[in-house]
Amino acid sequence: MATGQLFSRTTQALFYNYKQLPIQRMLDFDFLCGRETPSVAGIINPGSEGFQKLFFGQEEIAIPVHGSIEAACAAHPMADVFINFASFRSAAASSMSALKQPTIRVVAIIAEGVPESDTKHLIAYARSNNKVVIGPATVGGIQAGAFRIGDTAGTIDNIIACKLYRPGSVGFVSKSVKMIVVLGELGGRDEYSLVEAIKQGEEPCYAGVPMSSILEQGFGVGDIISLLWFKRSLPRYCTKFIEICIMLCADHGPCVSGAHNTIVTARAGKDLVSSLVSGLLTIGPRFGGAIDDAARYFKDAYDRGLTPYEFVESMKKKGIRVPGIGHRIKRGDNRDKRVELLQEFARTNFPSVKYMEYAVQVETYTLTKANNLVMNVDGAIGSLFLDLLAGSGMFTKPEIDEIVEIGYLNGLFVLARSIGLIGHTFDQKRLKQPLYRHPWEDVLYTK
Ligand code: Q5B
Numbered sequence: 240m241a242t243g244q245l246f247s248r249t250t251q252a253l254f255y256n257y258k259q260l261p262i263q264r265m266l267d268f269d270f271l272c273g274r275e276t277p278s279v280a281g282i283i284n285p286g287s288e289g290f291q292k293l294f295f296g297q298e299e300i301a302i303p304v305h306g307s308i309e310a311a312c313a314a315h316p317m318a319d320v321f322i323n324f325a326s327f328r329s330a331a332a333s334s335m336s337a338l339k340q341p342t343i344r345v346v347a348i349i350a351e352g353v354p355e356s357d358t359k360h361l362i363a364y365a366r367s368n369n370k371v372v373i374g375p376a377t378v379g380g381i382q383a384g385a386f387r388i389g390d391t392a393g394t395i396d397n398i399i400a401c402k403l404y405r406p407g408s409v410g411f412v413s414k415s416v417k418m419i420v421v422l423g424e425l426g427g428r429d430e431y432s433l434v435e436a437i438k439q440g441e442e443p444c445y446a447g448v449p450m451s452s453i454l455e456q457g458f459g460v461g462d463i464i465s466l467l468w469f470k471r472s473l474p475r476y477c478t479k480f481i482e483i484c485i486m487l488c489a490d491h492g493p494c495v496s497g498a499h500n501t502i503v504t505a506r507a508g509k510d511l512v513s514s515l516v517s518g519l520l521t522i523g524p525r526f527g528g529a530i531d532d533a534a535r536y537f538k539d540a541y542d543r544g545l546t547p548y549e550f551v552e553s554m555k556k557k558g559i560r561v562p563g564i565g566h567r568i569k570r571g572d573n574r575d576k577r578v579e580l581l582q583e584f585a586r587t588n589f590p591s592v593k594y595m596e597y598a599v600q601v602e603t604y605t606l607t608k609a610n611n612l613v614m615n616v617d618g619a620i621g622s623l624f625l626d627l628l629a630g631s632g633m634f635t636k637p638e639i640d641e642i643v644e645i646g647y648l649n650g651l652f653v654l655a656r657s658i659g660l661i662g663h664t665f666d667q668k669r670l671k672q673p674l675y676r677h678p679w680e681d682v683l684y685t686k
Pocket of ligand 1: 488490491495496524525526527528529559560561562563564565566567568609611612615616617618
């Protein structure tokens with residue numbers, strides 16, 4: 240027998256409590272495997288002795304019946320497996336008696352409902368005596384082509400179909416890294432739920448949500464971003480806000496930095512991806528990529544209780560422009576409509592807009608300095624996303640700090656503006672625009 244292998248083709252068992260069917264099934268399995276000796280050496284039926292007639296293939300055999308465990312073990316010293324079909328009331332006591340027999344190496348206990356304390360006692364005794372307990376509440380165990388306990392593996396047809404009558408290349412005891420094995424009642428509903436589970440495993444998921452549920456539940460891009468970026472489903476007003484950010488930032492005309500680069504690249508005859516990335520590469524602290532810094536600075540200033548005056552002036556002392564404030568063409572008397580729309584949505588739908596209101600107070604102060612120092616779209620998204628994170632109840636404080644520190648929010652602008660930049664690329668190709676050359680008059684020559 241190989242190391243760690245419990246049974247072989249010569250293993251013999253003592254069967255406790257006379258149960259004709261499981262014993263006959265063991266003998267049928269033996270015959271199918273081509274064993275020379277029956278795997279049941281003797282039957283223990285307390286209080287009665289004699290022989291029990293059973294079939295070993297075509298041949299009728301008589302298996303000895305003993306009145307006690309001790310007598311059976313003495314009569315069959317080579318039988319080292321004890322298969323216990325006693326009820327839960329007597330299973331523990333009879334199993335302990337069997338474990339105490341020097342000839343018994345393995346005890347399989349079929350009964351359900353054996354008290355946990357008795358089970359622990361049996362296991363502890365077996366361990367300290369270098370013996371093995373299978374069960375309680377087990378269907379048994381099987382060694383392909385060698386030995387079967389009771390009803391394990393079901394009907395003979397099933398055993399033939401699964402080729403359990405001969406040794407195979409995979410053995411399973413209780414755990415495996417190669418497969419998940421489920422041991423369950425035959426004929427129940429578990430098999431059907433397993434089929435369903437396997438089908439869902441087969442289906443691609445976003446953060447554990449299968450594609451079919453994403454479609455069935457009518458998820459939108461905001462939901463997908465929630466799942467893939469934040470690893471959770473967010474409430475509808477949050478996902479709607481994300482979608483509004485994407486829609487409003489998708490494009491801002493051909494003159495902005497990103498679109499300009501994309502257009503120049505497309506007109507140089509470059510492909511879609513090159514044109515797109517050349518535009519995306521302009522996204523940064525001045526253009527579109529100030530959202531994360533706006534969130535960082537507004538959060539820090541608000542959480543520290545700085546007044547807008549203290550905040551703006553401290554930034555000025557450090558020589559840092561307030562992220563989220565200022566625009567090339569928007570003014571105090573010509574506000575950015577996108578900012579107004581985002582604020583309107585949040586005021587109606589968010590439980591709290593404290594960070595955004597703080598940013599508005601900052602803007603009120605910066606507008607006293609210069610008319611172009613309005614809250615821009617980066618500032619609106621940065622401050623409102625802080626409100627989303629803090630007010631939705633979906634994020635812990637450390638999670639919010641991590642999101643702000645890592646910097647997730649510029650991703651919204653990158654994602655959104657990709658839509659517009661791709662459009663600009665197609666426009667140039669469709670209009671068959673020639674190579675771009677910048678007008679001389681824009682260039683300033685100095686000595
Ligand atoms: N000053 C955006 O500047 C811009 C100040 C400031 C304190 C400020 C500038 C800025 C912070 C970064 C930011 C996102 C570069 C903008 C976007 C998407 C877009 C784009 C589009 C789209 C504009 C004049 C005077 C100077 C400066 C002072 C300026 N900003 N002081 N805090 N934030 N903002 N970026 O007009 O005393 O004369 O030296 O860096 O939030 O990118 O549509 O185009 O959708 O595509 O070039 O909307 O504000 O002004 O540089 O001539 O400065 O104002 O220190 O003072 P400008 P400058 P002084 S949204």
